Amino acid sequence: MLKKRVIACMDIQNGEVVKGINFIDIQRAGDPIALAKRYVDEGADELVFLDITATVENRKTLIGLVSEIACQINIPFTVGGGISTQEQAIDLVRAGADKVSVNSAAIKRPELVSEIAEVLGSQCAVVAIDTKYEDDEWWVYSAGGRIKTALKTVEWAKQVANLGAGEILLTSMNNDGTKAGFALDITAEVASAVNIPVIASGGAGNIEHFADVFTKTKATGALAASIFHYREVCIPELKQVLKNNN
Numbered sequence: 001m002l003k004k005r006v007i008a009c010m011d012i013q014n015g016e017v018v019k020g021i022n023f024i025d026i027q028r029a030g031d032p033i034a035l036a037k038r039y040v041d042e043g044a045d046e047l048v049f050l051d052i053t054a055t056v057e058n059r060k061t062l063i064g065l066v067s068e069i070a071c072q073i074n075i076p077f078t079v080g081g082g083i084s085t086q087e088q089a090i091d092l093v094r095a096g097a098d099k100v101s102v103n104s105a106a107i108k109r110p111e112l113v114s115e116i117a118e119v120l121g122s123q124c125a126v127v128a129i130d131t132k133y134e135d136d137e138w139w140v141y142s143a144g145g146r147i148k149t150a151l152k153t154v155e156w157a158k159q160v161a162n163l164g165a166g167e168i169l170l171t172s173m174n175n176d177g178t179k180a181g182f183a184l185d186i187t188a189e190v191a192s193a194v195n196i197p198v199i200a201s202g203g204a205g206n207i208e209h210f211a212d213v214f215t216k217t218k219a220t221g222a223l224a225a226s227i228f229h230y231r232e233v234c235i236p237e238l239k240q241v242l243k244n245n246n
Helices: 032-042 063-072 086-095 104-108 111-120 153-163 184-193 207-216 235-244
Strands: 005-013 016-021 024-030 046-051 077-080 099-102 125-134 137-142 147-152 167-172 198-201 221-224
Touching: 005 032, 005 198, 005 235, 016 032, 024 032, 032 046, 032 063, 032 235, 046 063, 063 077, 063 086, 077 125, 086 099, 086 111, 099 104, 099 111, 104 111, 104 137, 111 125, 111 153, 125 153, 125 184, 137 153, 147 153, 153 167, 153 184, 167 184, 184 198, 184 207, 207 221, 207 235
Parallel strands: 005 046, 005 221, 046 077, 077 099, 099 125, 125 167, 167 198, 198 221
Antiparallel strands: 005 016, 016 024, 125 137, 137 147
């Protein structure tokens, strides 16, 4: 069985770490290099770096910043935002990323997932799925949560798994930044529908929320941002409580 992972996320805008609520109301949250080093010291299992406006601004991920962070950390490092070609994925891995995360570009051209997996291995190919519950269904959104697609979340998750994705990063837009808990229903559905690891994202507010997502779904990773940035939940304490609860 895969070990459960506590994952810290840094949403990057203009070279700074930011955090919003429901993908809007973006606020500055700190320096990415300092935060990355702190998360290593605190025992985070992995780090995710998402350049949240790269797609909307039609530019590449901030590769220089990725390289700087990679030099400072020794835990698995996933980078996403604005990746639309196999070559860009390769460049990011050369800059120090362990995994690359694609979202909008994979929706436009699903074969991108296979192209990345073929050259870098499935373990490097992460597909981020931003999902929103409306009209009695969980729908996939693109462009940083700005554009609703015609894709249903569970079906899209199955498709990317079949294309060679090695992991899914599933973010509930309804729960994002609310600190009301992860979206256990869609997380459980997706994690049961695919045979690759699923990271739950969006809504973490306390230690119990992590325990819930690990015991009530098959998610193998749980990701948070602001509660770690502002030390509302301390990673060492969180991991000890989870360990105590088996």
